[in-house]
Amino acid sequence: MYRVEKVLNHNALIGILDNTTQEYLIMGKGIGFGKHVSETIEVSEEHKVYSLKESTERGGKKELATSIDPVYLEIANEILDRAEAAFKTIDRDVMLPLADHIEFAVKRSKNNEQLRNPLTDDIRVLFHAEYKVAENAKGLLKERLDVELTDDEIGYIALHIHSSIMDQAVSSAMQMAEAVRECVTMVEKETGKKIDTTSLSYNRLLNHIRYMIARTMNGEVIKLDMNDYINASAANSFKMSQKICKELGKSLGKEIHQAEIGYLAMHIERVALDEMN
16 A cells, blocks of 8 residues: 655656555556545556655656656656567656656657767667667657657667666666677778678678677677687688777777687678678
8 A cells, every 4th residue: 555645647647555664666558547635445466556765867766756857757667568569568767767768759859959879770689679669659659749759769769778677877878789780880991891781691790790799798708619620711800800809898998808719700701791792
């Protein structure tokens, strides 16, 4: 049982758990309709309950929850419902930062301000499933507010969704995407060719780099070393890979294990062959 502290709108309120002083944001269809302060309510499995105990980068969760227009809380909550359906288990603590981001995204759209995201194409490939869920925001905002978000904004929403399923800060996911983009740029520079972002080899390259970076940051090592074989069969790609791994290691502040060179070279070779065909 919860005691109503503040009604935000028909579908959201702040309540205090019985026999405690702990505040929660409670969301669900009609949960706030006709409710009054100090009234006691029951919460069912259909409702979503968010603790307001911790703080966020923008301050206390309660202050953030009451400063955001409730419509954005509802939209963020619905997007996370879609994410939960897709990924089964998520951390819903990203709801308030997500709602906060969506509110500012809408303000930017109404003011004809463009938030450029140079990593949108990479995010779409790296976090494909998350991006598909994030695209639900387009329909929700168009239907309720007649606002259309750009793909760049959807890319940032996808990072919030990724953080909800990987227990990883949005900034860390962004760093991953930036590192991948840096690596792809180096491949393009070394090959002298622009990589087709719709190609299968590009998709494979991005995903390989993604997991290579994750292994490097986590100190994991590939057991099978293919360096001699790849160096003999694709010497140019192997040299490119050596240079790229060295530069990328400097950017990450971590030395990339030698065994990674051959595997990256194999993907570089595939991309180079695709671009020549």
